[in-house]
Amino acid sequence: xxxxxxxxxxxxxxxxxxxxxxxxxxxxxxxxxxxxxxxxxxxxxxxxxxxxxxxxxxxxxxxxxxxxxxxxxxxxxxxxxxxxxxxxxxxxxxxxxxxxxxxxxxxxxxxxxx
Amino acid sequence: xxxxxxxxxxxxxxxxxxxxxxxxxxxxxxxxxxxxxxxxxxxxxxxxxxxxxxxxxxxxxxxxxxxxxxxxxxxxxxxxxxxxxxxxxxxxxxxxxxxxxxxxxxxxxx
Numbered sequence: 616x617x618x619x620x621x622x623x624x625x626x627x628x629x630x631x632x633x634x635x636x637x638x639x640x641x642x643x644x645x646x647x648x649x650x651x652x653x654x655x656x657x658x659x660x661x662x663x664x665x666x667x668x669x670x671x672x673x674x675x676x677x678x679x680x681x682x683x684x685x686x687x688x689x690x691x692x693x694x695x696x697x698x699x700x701x702x703x704x705x706x707x708x709x710x711x712x713x714x715x716x717x718x719x720x721x722x723x724x725x726x727x728x729x
Numbered sequence: 730x731x732x733x734x735x736x737x738x739x740x741x742x743x744x745x746x747x748x749x750x751x752x753x754x755x756x757x758x759x760x761x762x763x764x765x766x767x768x769x770x771x772x773x774x775x776x777x778x779x780x781x782x783x784x785x786x787x788x789x790x791x792x793x794x795x796x797x798x799x800x801x802x803x804x805x806x807x808x809x810x811x812x813x814x815x816x817x818x819x820x821x822x823x824x825x826x827x828x829x830x831x832x833x834x835x836x837x838x839x
Binding site for chain 1: 761778827
């Protein structure tokens with residue numbers, strides 16, 4: 616069946632530009648997560664959506680980062696005025712409602728800031 | 730959040746059983762223990778989850794002692810394709826999403 620889909624798979628942009636990363640979760644999954652993974656590092660939590668509740672934005676590193684989830688499905692992570700330290704792989708995951716439920720990950724968007 | 734400690738790396742030969750231990754001394758009563766596997770250029774993949782004693786599926790076994798302050802992921806007869814990073818997570822801590830550490834990098838050698 617269809618898994619979590621992320622697009623684009625790779626994105627190269629110049630410093631200072633805005634970027635949008637898209638995540639299509641598994642149908643029926645009410646929870647959606649965004650993570651960031653730098654080379655050789657673990658996953659850094661960014662933001663968590665659960666149903667119609669207010670998102671948990673506690674992991675967003677700065678106000679240049681924002682995310683939306685429209686209609687409880689597709690999510691977009693936006694990074695404004697990108698900096699070189701934003702270069703990383705951005706991973707999206709979805710799961711059924713409860714936090715203990717296994718997360719299903721996409722293969723990420725590799726973002727490179729020149 | 731319950732913090733976890735696991736070895737940074739491990740090496741094993743093909744065909745051997747591999748045991749990766751994770752310490753989580755301050756695990757809470759309502760916390761579960763979950764393990765993920767990550768291959769290069771892919772997102773993590775759920776392997777197994779448990780609360781106490783032993784859980785087994787087609788991929789691995791998870792052993793959890795009575796005090797639940799540690800857990801051991803057991804991979805039977807590993808192959809080269811089991812080379813990956815393995816993450817141990819403990820939670821949920823209330824309404825906060827689980828925290829992924831740096832994991833254990835397993836290298837399987839022919």
